[in-house]
Amino acid sequence: MAAVRETVKTVGEVEKYKYGFTTDIESDKAPLGLTEETVRFISAKKSEPGWLLEWRLAAFRRWLTMEEPKWAKVSYPPIDFQDAYYYAAPKQSVKLNSLDEVDPKLLETYKKLGIPLTEQKMLAGVAVDAVFDSVSVVTTFKEKLREVGVIFCPMSEAVRDHPELVQKYLGSVVPTSDNFYATLNSAVFSEGSFVYIPEGVRCPMELSTYFRINEKQTGQFERTLIIAEKGSYVSYLEGCTAPQRDENQLHAAVVELVTLDDAEIKYSTVQNWYPGDEDGKGGIYNFVTKRGDCRGANSKISWTQVETGSAITWKYPSCILRGDNSRGEFYSIAISNGRQQVDSGTKMIHLGRNTSSRIVSKGISAGRSSNTYRGLVSVHRKAENVRNFTQCDSLLIGDRCSAHTVPYIETKNPSAVLEHEATTSKISDDQMFYCRQRGIGEEEAVALIVNGFCRDVLQQLPMEFAVEAQKLVGISLEGSVG
Amino acid sequence: MDMLEIKNLHVSVDGKEILKGIDLDIRAGEVHAIMGPNGSGKSTLSYVLSGREGYEVTEGSIRFRGRDLAELNVDERAAAGIFLAFQYPIEIPGVTTMTFLKTALNAQRKARGEAELDAVRFLKLVREKAKPLNVPDEMLKRALNVGFSGGEKKRAEILQMALLEPALAVLDETDSGLDIDALKTVAAGVNALRNPERAMLVITHYQRLLDYIVPDAVHVLSGGRIVKTGGKELAHELEKTGYAAYDADAA
């Protein structure tokens, strides 16, 4: 992964230049490359139990036999997996003294997003007073969660404190052998969240809305596991509308969701990783495996995503509808601008009877980007009375971008009722003229029209997230007209 | 001072000359009507005043409140006080009428250096303006012009005008497609906005509208030229005789 090393080097040089020294962190870093030793190193660093080390090693051995998937409509130079570091202890990032030291461009974006000042500081790595309000807020939240028995902690803590739960569910939705990137993640994951909602509990708050700042030091290979016991409910928010940079170019996260009888998980994501410069250089490669298993009857999993960042996005949040009457939903906004490449969509695997799914995908391409929706709806032989509704809309801005829709349907049961609608449209000159005649500037008009186009999906987001996401939609498309 | 001063205006679209030397002065407080056969250039004039791309001024000038309009782009002209009620209002899917109105009003206020209205004050204002036009709350919650009937679209245009309070309002066939009650409502809405600081240019095919919105002057546009100007009685005359006498070639 030549690009990765280059970035690491540059970061090193910049820091040297800025602060006059480079910290020796070698001992906290796994050696370059990926071998069995690397995997053992990571596991040892985290003092993991033997079973988890074995689990990782099995994944690693499997990974050695696998090949990178090539079917997605994305292109990038070959990744040298031996030219990367797979573990670095959480960095003590150098704190800045005030917002004056932060890149003004970044601050401007924060402002446009309406992020409060204190949050801006935390995001930009400015030292914040210890008596910061949020500390007590976080404590109150944690207190509340504890009262109802919800577990919400880093994955490594869950391995230590709740090994029986982790061992039972980890890899039960995305097996270690699932796909190249998921297998790689299984071998080397180091960060991530663990959530457990006990039977009958309705989680009293959106998880991670507030915590998202603290969770920001997410790694390259994140691993998230959420378990909703019978009759429970949780809404989980991942990501952040503020632009995020990372020195690691490759990101391969795995997210597993499990719902038991009558349970529901609502998982919302806003992804805004660095997309690279005008030529697409230096942007993040985001190869993610997200899957939910509606294991129990009448359970429900709903994915909502707003994808605006990354140079390459390869991501298909899916639902296995195993329990009878279970329901899967996928709501997606994928925006690509500049040289970004997006290949995203979902899989709805109907195994149980009377299962239903709904897919609403809104792809917006601008600049010279490429935006592909790829979706599978599959109906098992024994799955009676399955219903699916799919709506795929693409919006093109300018004439140098492209949009593609690739729906796959596999039905082995004739009782299934599957509906598919697809549209492709452009922002018309008439619409632009109309908005501008009312005094709305060019970029704001684009933002308004695109937000209208995305409305069905934006409405699925929790309130405060939706407001930021709307602004983000506008910001992502800046410079796409004129 | 003149609100609008058009001198020898020539306009081409796709290289084809549509307006062939228009002179027109409108003073603050006045309402002028423009009538004329299909294809004579009425909508073209409205677009050119709005600054629409593709409408090239090849000769002549337009001054608005003493300012050369050539300096201003579409949204700047809107913020400066030019409003166009469209002959065919455009659909904006997924954007509620309410959101659209708020975005437009605040964009204009911002451009003029005024404070933006917050949600509460805006809601109050919009309800106040919507009531006399019989625009129900339910319509404000729907996507702008999407699935609106012809009459609803026209009422929504007038609502926008009432909210944005322009200095110069150009109404392009706002009466077409309206039933008689809606026509009265719309005309009342327009009349309510008449005041000494505001001018209006009303494009119509029918004298009937001018019974409700009584103009100070009526112009006949034919073949890209103003071929006759008169008082409100000219509209009655045209109703009887048609445009035959003003055939562009004959003029």
Ligand SMILES: Nc1ncnc2c1ncn2[C@@H]1O[C@H](COP(=O)(O)OP(=O)(O)OP(=O)(O)O)[C@@H](O)[C@H]1O
């Ligand atoms: N892009 C274009 N290319 C060529 N001709 C055009 C173009 N746009 C408009 N025209 C022509 O310009 C002329 C004037 O059109 P305009 O819409 O201004 O007429 P109008 O007076 O508003 O007519 P109506 O009463 O039917 O609304 C018409 O002949 C029309 O075909």
Ligand SMILES: [Mg+2]
């Ligand atoms: Mg016309």
